[in-house]
Amino acid sequence: MTDQGVSRAGRKPITSRAEVEHVAFELFARQGFERTTVDDIAQAAGIGRRTFFRYFPSKNDIAWGDFDGELARMRTQLAGYPPDVPLIDVIREALVEFNRIDPDEAPWHRRRMELILTTPALQAHSTLRYTAWRQVLADFVATRLDVAPDSLAPQAIAYATLGVALAAYEQWLRSPGTELSELLSAGMRELSAAIG
Numbered sequence: 001m002t003d004q005g006v007s008r009a010g011r012k013p014i015t016s017r018a019e020v021e022h023v024a025f026e027l028f029a030r031q032g033f034e035r036t037t038v039d040d041i042a043q044a045a046g047i048g049r050r051t052f053f054r055y056f057p058s059k060n061d062i063a064w065g066d067f068d069g070e071l072a073r074m075r076t077q078l079a080g081y082p083p084d085v086p087l088i089d090v091i092r093e094a095l096v097e098f099n100r101i102d103p104d105e106a107p108w109h110r111r112r113m114e115l116i117l118t119t120p121a122l123q124a125h126s127t128l129r130y131t132a133w134r135q136v137l138a139d140f141v142a143t144r145l146d147v148a149p150d151s152l153a154p155q156a157i158a159y160a161t162l163g164v165a166l167a168a169y170e171q172w173l174r175s176p177g178t179e180l181s182e183l184l185s186a187g188m189r190e191l192s193a194a195i196g
Helices: 017-031 038-045 049-055 059-064 067-079 087-098 103-118 120-145 152-174 180-195
Strands: none
Touching (some): 017 049, 017 103, 059 103, 059 120, 067 087, 087 120, 087 180
């Protein structure tokens, strides 16, 4: 038997990361995150365990999608801003762009964020992801301010920006008719006005 395993009758094996995520999100909704195993996901997706682990290092990583790829994209985007663009504008635009989603993926992204923000088993994993995200932003801010990335200003700005993102996501989850990008942008403007 190949690594593809035996697919469920009438269903072709899944071949994309997004499709595996969608299957996993459906299982998490039905069975709960804790009770759903990697084997459950692989079987439902019509793939083998080895194929699952080519897509995701662990079950916990499913909720984060291609987070590392998105972080690399954000780092590149930040580096591309001209130095005369005000720092707060760059951060606001980068935050919105990092969290931009295809409208067709919005229901799946909502499930992703509900998992990340409400599943106790994901909290430790989330801390690692938030740290990596903040570091990308702190590195950029440090370059702009000509200070070390671990100094107070870059770290405080990175933490505050993450706080805006989390507050915007919580609002978005509570109010399904709202636009995430508008909430993120408004949150950054409000933070800037409150500080300024």
